[in-house]
Amino acid sequence: MQIARTSALEEMASGIAHELNQPIGAITTFAQAAQRMLTQPEPMVSNAIGVLQHISDEAMNAGHGIRHIRSLFNGRDVTRAACDLADVVMELRPVLDLLAARAGAQLQVSVQTPLPRVTIDRLRIQHVLFTLVQNALEAPQRDHEAPIVQIQLSGDRYGVLTAVVDRGMGVPPEARDQLFRPFFTTKRHGTGLGLASSRAIVEAHEGTIGFEDAAGGGARFWFRLPAAEGVSTQ
Ligand SMILES: Nc1ncnc2c1ncn2[C@@H]1O[C@H](COP(=O)(O)OP(=O)(O)OP(=O)(O)O)[C@@H](O)[C@H]1O
Ligand SMILES: [Mg+2]
Numbered sequence: 001m002q003i004a005r006t007s008a009l010e011e012m013a014s015g016i017a018h019e020l021n022q023p024i025g026a027i028t029t030f031a032q033a034a035q036r037m038l039t040q041p042e043p044m045v046s047n048a049i050g051v052l053q054h055i056s057d058e059a060m061n062a063g064h065g066i067r068h069i070r071s072l073f074n075g076r077d078v079t080r081a082a083c084d085l086a087d088v089v090m091e092l093r094p095v096l097d098l099l100a101a102r103a104g105a106q107l108q109v110s111v112q113t114p115l116p117r118v119t120i121d122r123l124r125i126q127h128v129l130f131t132l133v134q135n136a137l138e139a140p141q142r143d144h145e146a147p148i149v150q151i152q153l154s155g156d157r158y159g160v161l162t163a164v165v166d167r168g169m170g171v172p173p174e175a176r177d178q179l180f181r182p183f184f185t186t187k188r189h190g191t192g193l194g195l196a197s198s199r200a201i202v203e204a205h206e207g208t209i210g211f212e213d214a215a216g217g218g219a220r221f222w223f224r225l226p227a228a229e230g231v232s233t234q
Helices: 002-038 045-072 085-102 122-138 194-204
Strands: 081-083 106-111 118-120 148-156 159-165 208-213 219-226
Touching (some): 002 045, 002 194, 045 085, 045 122, 085 122, 085 148, 085 159, 122 148, 122 159, 122 194, 194 219
Parallel strands (some): 106 148
Antiparallel strands (some): 148 159, 208 219
């Protein structure tokens, strides 16, 4: 029990670190920018107001992150229900669009119907999707092009495949074996917990997760979830 408790605490602490790392970094940067704008001989008030709006968005994001972590550790919310993965993606879409807009990126979603239903813990699967999209948006770009990220849903009678495809530089050879290890990161302010926690979640759903080089460069991260037993739209 002691070990279980300690590892639950560690998981919670690393989850919080993961969720808060980005918004806090962004808030710091924006706050410094606002300070510079307002301490100029001719204060740039209207620009500063825009930056303050970003700070407020980031703080909201952080609040969302904390609620999310709390819900993962709140037994009542850990329930699985049969649902359509396309709905789960659409529910998260506003958050993903916000992330994409911040990266100056385009987010495209394609759904190949019909999809079988899947029995999932909605919040956890949304965490996986969020992580993959966030990584795709952060992937270093070739020629500093504006990133385009695609979410592709497809299915057969056995399950649903979700792929997140970017057009970045791809995964470097020396990193390939380590991506899913906790704390492996190539980012200056990364926690290296995004993919590790995603793998744990997908495997707890009897699913599989992986990646490959995307056609035409970039990376294609995917996860596959089994179809709900006895329930199918096909
Ligand atoms: N789409 C991608 N293209 C290229 N490399 C990627 C991509 N997604 C993940 N990686 C590599 O996998 C590493 C681990 O990703 P993970 O999400 O676990 O942590 P992180 O993104 O580094 O940190 P955090 O998620 O806390 O910001 C990244 O640092 C990066 O090197
Ligand atoms: Mg990440």
